[in-house]
Amino acid sequence: VRLSELAAKLGGRLVGEGDPEVFRVAPIESAGPSDITFLANPKYFPFLETTQAAAVLTMEGIESPGKRMIWLPNPYEAFGKAVEILMVKPPRRFGTHPHATVDATAQLGENVSIGPGARIGARVTIGANSIIEANAVLYDDVSVGRDCIVHAGVVVREGCILGNRVVLQPNVTIGGDGFGFAPSEEGYKKIPQVGRVVIADDVEIGSGTTIDRGALEDTRIGKGTKIDNLVMLAHNVQVGENTILVSQVGVAGSTSIGNGCVIAGQVGIVGHLKIGNGVKIAAQSGISHDLPDGTEWGGSPAVPYRTWLRSVGVFPKLPEMRRQLAKLLKREEAKG
Amino acid sequence: VRLSELAAKLGGRLVGEGDPEVFRVAPIESAGPSDITFLANPKYFPFLETTQAAAVLTMEGIESPGKRMIWLPNPYEAFGKAVEILMVKPPRRFGTHPHATVDATAQLGENVSIGPGARIGARVTIGANSIIEANAVLYDDVSVGRDCIVHAGVVVREGCILGNRVVLQPNVTIGGDGFGFAPSEEGYKKIPQVGRVVIADDVEIGSGTTIDRGALEDTRIGKGTKIDNLVMLAHNVQVGENTILVSQVGVAGSTSIGNGCVIAGQVGIVGHLKIGNGVKIAAQSGISHDLPDGTEWGGSPAVPYRTWLRSVGVFPKLPEMRRQLAKLLKREEAKG
């Protein structure tokens, strides 16, 4: 497309001379004269002078002599749209592939695609335009909304519910049994897990993540929440809206997490806690008590983020501190 | 069922007037007059007065005016049985689904169910009543006991053995190659992994967990042990009986873990260690030496649990301690 046309589609303002045709989006270091590129991170500002790109998607007011800019209120979002426009091919659709196994009682909306080897159980409903990829398995009574993508190898167990525009990356497991066992004299007895997993609209879940079904009530993931790879959410966990759970986070049973939180990689949260709205937790932290709205935390067990930063700064000095302390104690003793 | 009938089935004593019919098990806050509920955690005692439940499964001696109780020696176990009786539908059985691929040499017991897309390899044996769900894969020479459930997406590699009543949640991997590579001048050379994974009776394994086959001898999981999601057990690991491994635990090669242990979430254990019986390890701990029977540990690297609790309490005070120490040192210097 012409640059001017792309700028209009993105809702931005083209600054600079000429209106070449562009074909791709590329990183600022390697973009060529028929590519557009993107600049938001100040670390990359020096490339503004040397980039070969046809134009740079960036914030209003940023200029560079002889370079074209497209000024935008949210350049990162616009970058995503530009990739969508220039580079994303529509996914292949199969209708119902002859090697899929679809129960006679399942209800498929318009334009649904079911890949080879996929298994669609009894009474499953799938909304319009949704794609179920090869070898994905939806157990009986699962409900999938409109415009969803369920990738290969995903398993959604009985009765679980996905909203609209939900994306499940490959090998995700939704609705496995929660980890509930009663100690008894003859060993642990399984507590049947009869709740479901209910996932709201616009949720995306990364490869290999597992979300367990509730024991009695449902495990719930709120609208717009994004979950990275290999995350573990236990039975009855409640996650709010627009919350980010980064890779390898683990959340134990019945804990609730609010809206707009950012939980960084490999964090662990114990069970039966209440994490407020807008909470931020640093990578690898361990959370063992409730966290109020808008707070930031770090460490295992976690303390307020600034306290943690200061304390880890002292940690490598412990051996020196111990020597100094021993010296002082010795002198005190000598003095009697 | 009538409440009196349910109390009898659970081996409990019904206390209070009337004998209504009950249909469901529900949480104490939301249970209605045709639901039973359950109380063991003292945190929920205040709900005893307000619950609408037809009856409360609880410990002997607990009462509340005008409320019915079922007194039981182990209310949590009874809760599980009540859910089983009232709420669990028997799983759907397929016989051998026409879209399954079962090798001609496989031997299937009575009432076995093989779902669509499942692959049963050569010389596989499967005991009576076991269920292999859609798209699960059993490689050649696998042996599955009676009354097992192997969920969708599970892979069990060649020669591995599951006892009776074993449950594998979706996307579990049993018997992947152990991580064995010999450094050489041309890079790492793979050491073939020819041991198996042998899983005893009554073991349950959570979604996405991976248990590697032994290098020469077998990786072994003892009777009644319960393993949560996304756990990693490396080659030659030996886990005892009735041990609990919580989510995202990692155990390196050739380590043995005793009976009746509780290893909390995200714990890491290095290779070639001996962890005794009845050991408890706090979440996110890192274990790098043998642990004797009956001990409790915390931290990374782990120290005795009480030592850890006390030390992490001091950790946020490190910056203050450093300032105090610097002040004392300055004064000492001033004194000469």
Place this chain on the structure above:
Amino acid sequence: VRLSELAAKLGGRLVGEGDPEVFRVAPIESAGPSDITFLANPKYFPFLETTQAAAVLTMEGIESPGKRMIWLPNPYEAFGKAVEILMVKPPRRFGTHPHATVDATAQLGENVSIGPGARIGARVTIGANSIIEANAVLYDDVSVGRDCIVHAGVVVREGCILGNRVVLQPNVTIGGDGFGFAPSEEGYKKIPQVGRVVIADDVEIGSGTTIDRGALEDTRIGKGTKIDNLVMLAHNVQVGENTILVSQVGVAGSTSIGNGCVIAGQVGIVGHLKIGNGVKIAAQSGISHDLPDGTEWGGSPAVPYRTWLRSVGVFPKLPEMRRQLAKLLKREEAKG
């Protein structure tokens, strides 16, 4: 085979009398008179006297009265070869199994095996002798080299590339979308992920591991690198050659890791970092800044390995240090 013949195949020197036939490789404690065994770890030296093995693969110069040795420059590598010769059965080959779904445009090399339920997408190419196991899924435009093994349940998404002799253990996910979302007023907007994953020759990847596709450019894994189970590599990560990533490691987006590194279990590395060549990182460490070539690190956040060792040694003494410090402060105050 005869011992002398085996020694010749392994490039070693047989020391001791007799030349029995051997059938198996077994651990030194349990090997019998028709087994060979292996000794490299000094911890097992005491078994040299008591082993029943027909011969011990070991370093030149190691002897034990009345025992046969095979002296080798690299006994661990030779052990692997011996297991290969004596104990590894060639994998079963299917040609293209009738229950596989292979797109008409896919190109399969000589002697390729495609298991039942596997899905091979459009324009996929697979090199000679490669094995695609049951229910694995290769999306459109995937390229697989020669002599690869792709185990059951693996998913490789569109356009990703595997070199020669690559092994993917069960339930690995290659090419899931990277975790890229632009915050906007209506919530997070997905940034389409249009890069690929490119995996060089001789790479092995453990069960359940997930490697995300690049956002614009490719995620890359270098020649000979070995990755354990349940590892997470985010979009645009670059891993060098002959590097070891142990189980449950997580690496955030755009970080590069050099050649010949060893990253131990459960390590987390934040995004946009440069980890040099030959870097070693202790288990459970957290890395938040660049690491120069040849350095060793430990802790979260990580510090130089020796500093970390010394500091964690002081950690359990913190409560005592605090008491001592308080006492000194009190005395100072008393003195005025």
